[in-house]
Amino acid sequence: xTITQFINSSLGRKTVMxxxxxxxxxxxxxxxxxxxxxxxxxxxxxxxxYSHTLVHSLFIRIVEIFLFAAIIVHVVQAIHLTRLNxxxxxxxxxEYKVGETSNWFSRNMGITGSLILFFLVVHLWRxxxxxxxTDAVGGEGQINVAQDxxxxxxxxxxxxxxxxxxxxxxxxxxxxxxxxxxxxxxxSKKHEQLLSVSGxxxxxxxxxxxxxxxxxxxxxxxxxxTF
Amino acid sequence: xxxxxxxxxxxxAKDKGGFALYTIDGISEDMSFxxxxxxxxxxxxxxxxxxxxxxxxxREGICGMCSMFINGRAHGPWAGTTTCQLHMRAFKDGDxxxxxxxxxxxxxxxxxxxxxxxxxxxxxxxxxxxSVNTGNAKDANNITIPxxxxxxxxxxxxxxxxxxxxxxxxxxxxxxxxxAKVSQLALLPQGQVERKQRVQSMVAQMDAEGFGNCTNTxxxxxxxxxxxxxxxxxxxxxxxxxxxxxx
Numbered sequence: 106x107t108i109t110q111f112i113n114s115s116l117g118r119k120t121v122m123x124x125x126x127x128x129x130x131x132x133x134x135x136x137x138x139x140x141x142x143x144x145x146x147x148x149x150x151x152x153x154x155y156s157h158t159l160v161h162s163l164f165i166r167i168v169e170i171f172l173f174a175a176i177i178v179h180v181v182q183a184i185h186l187t188r189l190n191x192x193x194x195x196x197x198x199x200e201y202k203v204g205e206t207s208n209w210f211s212r213n214m215g216i217t218g219s220l221i222l223f224f225l226v227v228h229l230w231r232x233x234x235x236x237x238x239t240d241a242v243g244g245e246g247q248i249n250v251a252q253d254x255x256x257x258x259x260x261x262x263x264x265x266x267x268x269x270x271x272x273x274x275x276x277x278x279x280x281x282x283x284x285x286x287x288x289x290x291x292x293s294k295k296h297e298q299l300l301s302v303s304g305x306x307x308x309x310x311x312x313x314x315x316x317x318x319x320x321x322x323x324x325x326x327x328x329x330x331t332f
Numbered sequence: 333x334x335x336x337x338x339x340x341x342x343x344x345a346k347d348k349g350g351f352a353l354y355t356i357d358g359i360s361e362d363m364s365f366x367x368x369x370x371x372x373x374x375x376x377x378x379x380x381x382x383x384x385x386x387x388x389x390x391r392e393g394i395c396g397m398c399s400m401f402i403n404g405r406a407h408g409p410w411a412g413t414t415t416c417q418l419h420m421r422a423f424k425d426g427d428x429x430x431x432x433x434x435x436x437x438x439x440x441x442x443x444x445x446x447x448x449x450x451x452x453x454x455x456x457x458x459x460x461x462x463s464v465n466t467g468n469a470k471d472a473n474n475i476t477i478p479x480x481x482x483x484x485x486x487x488x489x490x491x492x493x494x495x496x497x498x499x500x501x502x503x504x505x506x507x508x509x510x511x512a513k514v515s516q517l518a519l520l521p522q523g524q525v526e527r528k529q530r531v532q533s534m535v536a537q538m539d540a541e542g543f544g545n546c547t548n549t550x551x552x553x554x555x556x557x558x559x560x561x562x563x564x565x566x567x568x569x570x571x572x573x574x575x576x577x578x579x
Contacts, residue, residue, distance in 0.1 A: 106532055106576055115507075115545045116535055116572045186545050193437050193504035193544030199351070200430045202404030203500055206554030212502050214547065284548040287562070290570025294484075294563050 118186055123288035125179040126281055130307070132172055137315045144322070149251025149332035156250045160237055180222060187215050210276040211284075217277040224270035231257060251332045258323035267320040275313035282307050333359040333420060336428040337372065339384055342441050345448075349441065351430075361421040365408060366391060366398060368420055385444040393417040393557065396492030399499070400445055401432040406496035406555045414494065414557040434495050436504035437542040451541040452493050452509060459533035460513040462522045481519045488515040490558040497552035497560070503544030508552040510538050511568035512560045518571055528575035535572055 111117040139159070142152040159165050203212070210217065232254075240248045258264055283304030286292060292300055322328035334357045342349030356375070359368050366388050373383035389397040398415035402408035408418040423429060431445065439447040477485075489512075497508035514531050517523030523530070546565055553562040 106579060111576050114535055114572075115505075115539045115543075116569055119545060119569065120573065190503035190505075190544040190547075193542060194435055195437055196435050196441075198401060198404065198432055198435055200401075200404035200432070203502060203549075203551045203555075205405070206500070207502075207549040207551040211547070211549040280548070287548045287566045288546075288569055290566050290568075290573055292563050292566030294561060297563060 118182060119288040121178060122182050122186070123285035125175040125182070126285045127289075128171070128175045129179065130278070130282060130285075132175075133312055137312065140319055141315070143251060143254060143319060144328055146331045149249065149329075152251045152254075153249065156236060176225070180218075183215065183218060208280075211280040214277060214280060217273045220270065220273045221277055224266075224273070227266070228270075249332070251329070254319075255323055255329040255332060258320045261324065264320040264324045268317055271313060271317045274316070275308045278308035278312055279305055333357075333361060333423070333425045335359060335368075335423065335426070338428060338430045339445070340432045341384070341444055342433075344443055345440055359420055361419065363420045364391070364416055365400070365402070365418040365420065366416050385442075385446045387446050388416060391416040394492060396494035399434050399447060399449075399494055399496070401434060401499055403430055406434070406499045407494075407557050411554070412557055412559045414492075417557075434499035436495075436498045438498060438504065438506060439495060447495075449493070449495050451543075452495065452506075454541065455506070455510055455534055455537045456493075456513060458537035459526065459530035460517070461526075462517060462520075463525065464522070475521050477520060485516050485519040488512040488519070488560065488564055491516075491556075491560050492558055494557060496555050496557060498543060500551045500555035501544065501546075502549060502551065503547060505546045505552070506538050506541070506543035507546040507565050507568065508556065508560055508562070510534050511564040514568045514571055515564040518567065527571070528578065531568060531571040531575050535568075 112121060139152070139155050142155050143149070145151045235248060235253075236250060258267075283300045286300055286304075319328070334355070337354045337356060338351050339354060340349060341352045354372060354376075356368070356372050359371065363371070366386070369384060369386060376383045387397045387399050389395040391398075393414045393416060396414075398407070400407070400415045402415065402418070407413060407415045409422050410418055433439075433441050433445045434447045434449075436447075438451045439449055442448050491509060491512035493509060495506075495509070498504050498506050501508075514534060517530065518527055548562070548565070550562055553560065
């Protein structure tokens with residue numbers, strides 16, 4: 106079997122979804138680590154230095170290509186699979202109570218995923234494009250990124266938008282993280298419970314609480330008092 | 333018990349089909365679901381009407397022929413139970429019961445509640461077997477098999493191929509069925525010879541039959557009358573990946 110045949114098979118497609126998904130999970134952890142530097146009461150120095158590294162490191166330039174490629178592949182594959190799946194049941198049931206035996210978020214990864222993609226565009230437009238492109242390349246590198254984050258989260262509506270988006274991300278990961286391991290063949294009766302709990306801890310405990318803490322603490326003035 | 337039955341009637345594969353309503357009285361709660369349909373059919377025949385076509389065979393929950401989607405659930409409301417083992421005490425007097433055929437592109441309707449599940453036969457024929465030398469049956473303990481492997485293989489072999497997994501899955505995916513058949517043989521020494529070729533052929537056939545893709549929601553496992561575990565799907569993924577890497 107060739108690699109093309111593998112990737113075009115049902116199981117190959119799931120492998121691709123899982124691998125890109127887990128790669129994006131690794132990115133989220135790194136991203137969270139960077140963002141938590143905002144909580145240092147050092148006038149934002151640690152975070153500014155970190156942002157500077159992100160913009161000027163060659164290594165990050167290379168990883169960035171893989172990151173955007175992973176997002177594109179994950180989204181394109183998801184759309185393709187959704188279309189294939191919808192043709193697999195041409196006549197729908199009149200009564201269909203599968204909701205009693207599986208949870209809503211596991212069945213609606215497409216909806217949560219689309220909302221995350223929308224958030225991603227808004228988020229990149231606000232924080233990535235100015236720092237990485239217009240200011241760093243075309244401009245003079247004058248934006249104080251720490252102060253800019255503080256400024257952005259003064260707006261209650263913006264904070265609310267972030268919190269709702271992070272909630273969707275959390276629910277997406279609550280199913281996605283453990284599902285990715287299953288798609289890669291990493292599940293057994295012995296580890297099923299562990300996998301399920303780890304998925305929830307990663308989604309709610311790490312990503313959910315971690316990312317949500319930033320807009321919340323800045324909005325209430327708990328974080329960022331030194332810059 | 334007096335019941336109202338809302339049953340899918342479809343003359344043949346080409347007919348568009350639709351629901352018909354029947355009221356039925358004098359049903360005992362000790363009857364099985366299929367016996368209740370038998371009563372309905374006898375009365376329909378008595379009135380010179382066309383009886384409801386449905387699949388059934390052993391009526392003891394081991395053949396995998398019965399296949400009704402009852403009130404939005406494959407094989408009805410009881411967990412780990414086939415339609416033939418579902419009894420009328422699961423319902424209340426005066427209930428309206430909706431009965432539909434399995435719905436999936438891979439399972440076209442033949443008539444009424446009967447669907448064509450030969451796609452499963454073609455998947456099995458593509459690799460769900462072991463090649464053995466003919467002759468006398470060998471002594472049972474000639475080949476030693478660790479107990480946990482034997483148990484796990486046996487749990488997978490419990491799959492009766494009814495198709496409730498496909499019928500329940502939001503994507504009409506056949507992965508629980510195929511993974512049970514792959515697991516059953518991959519765990520045993522007798523299954524090693526064709527191990528790589530088996531998983532590749534069976535997955536290719538499954539894809540060709542137009543079943544959907546697994547998103548690990550777990551509804552197949554929950555609806556399976558034999559309670560086949562979702563972990564078999566992970567094993568199939570593993571087998572498939574290893575077969576492709578080791579090639």
